[in-house]
Amino acid sequence: MTEPSVTRISVRGCGIALRRAGAGRPLILLHGAADAGQWLPCMDDLAARHDVIAPEHPGFGASDTPAWLDTIPDLANFYLDLLDQLDLDDIDLVGADLGGWIAAELAVRNPRRLASLTLVAAAGIHVPDVAQTDPFLRSDEQRIRDLFHDPARADETVKRLLRPELEDQNLRNQTTTARLTWQPRGYDPHLAKWLHRIVLPTLVVWGANDKLLPPAYASAWRTLVPDAQLVIVPDCGHLPHVEQPQAFVAALDSFFDRKGAAA
């Protein structure tokens, strides 16, 4: 496994942790509520062809919690500042769960530095009449189990994450998640109105067995973002990039190839 460099970078006074490895076109991966602070196997794969950059959001993991942090749009604007500071162009932006929400907000606001957008089980919109679990009324263990289709993966993750030495970190991540997503629960009623402005090549990746945001959400994103392509990953819960990394990377590679051919 490639060891990413872990650096700390300050953006207008807010320090965040940032993992980075590989070379090629920049690919930025925005994590979700449940997978902050990890260098995942899929990132390793992608680093063979990309300059993979995985920041930890303000309020999560080893990053600062700035006084201005209230909403997902705050983070979208923060990342626009970060892109300017890193002076990167032609970026493939990938966001999962609330990271997908940030990515969509960012792309609506200013796509200038982006080459493409990939939304992985993205939060941020509401689809009526879809049965969903309320993560804030689940125990710590249930909340982790809800993420996975494969119970063995859930077992392993429960063991890894629910250690006493990680309790402070987990509580801090949950607190920031609540701050950003409690009300309305996991979406912004104003986002869907403007998704038509996303003119980037867009890929939507979804687990067929996602319990948090069932695949009806994938269809809604495909409808709302013009010309978005959709890949449903079989035998997969809410974290395709974690639970089915090979299928996830294959979907991305295929998307980037077709996009390259079209350009």
Added chain:
Amino acid sequence: MKVFNFHLMPYRHVDLDAIERNGSAWVTFSNKHYDPEKGAGLYHEYLDQMELADRLGFDGVCLNEHHQTAYGMMPIPGVLAGALARSVKRARLAILGRALPLLNNPLMVAEEYAMLDNLTRGRFIAGFVRGIGAEYHAMGINPAHSQDRFAEAHDLIVRAWTEPGPFQYVGKHYHFNYVNVWPRPWQTPHPPIWIPSQGSGSTIKWAAKMRYTYAQTLSPIAVVARFFQLYRDEADKAGYVPSPDQLAWSNTIYVADTDAKAMREARPHLEALTNRFLKMPTEMLLPPGYSNIDSIKRIRAVKVTGKPQTIEDLVKNGVVIIGSPNTVREKLAEYQDLAGFNTSLTKTQFGTLPDDMTRANMTAIAEEILPHFRDRLPQGIRQAAAE
């Protein structure tokens, strides 16, 4: 000591097994379990009990606010306070309290409380709380904003009561071009402010600094004593000696002829309160952001080891006082001296306790207990502060 009759107004006809099956009487416990016929009866029964408390000589009556639960039927306590403002003739009337962060417009509490203060000609006591974690699930308010919204709403309400309007208010959560509350409160500068809490250190410190009465909810007396000492220490730092009236212990008292009879009679009703009506999972009680991480960890650690509480546990730990008149007098005096409070917020109805037993309990307290405490101040090391 001043003794208030504190009512939670539980839906006491509830199917306790249904609560057990649901895991909680809060938020997810379906309102199909509420029968309006029975509920209406309870409202009148409980209001009658509050009026009886007034006639029996209790110093005040207390209401509070909880949402979407069988635990208490007072989502809008001002409705009941309005009903009592004219029928409770002598006693003080307290709402302990309104949960300020749940409100999108705190000026409505400034208005409601000012009306009650006028209606009662200054017998009103204004309680402010954050609400327990479950309310944030029930009312769709972000728990991560709870402390900020409480502080802002409190400041806005006090300013609305004390500064001539109209003035502009610009906060982070609340914004008003015109703050100009009619009516103004009857009392000057405003009704007494009481702060009930489960024992948050920052709340106790703030209440002491502000010279507000601090009310400690459902806790063992040794813990209560520690919290009250923290209040006195903080008052000392702020340069004053608090009156013991500023420390209010929220308790439950049940009196019968003998200790054994009192225990036998109170048991099912008290255990229904602690093991059914109060039961909720940790994630409902402590949503992320509701308290700082150290407080959440501390409360979670206690919850994990928490097992069903028997009446014996509650009596032994001094959470409640149950017994013969003599036992109750002894315990109440002992606890008053230990913790140094001079205000008792006493639940005389609790859990499923029916009307006849509640009235008998209230009457026994009025006849056998209150006269002995009317002029009693905390004794011993606390006395200096009381004088």
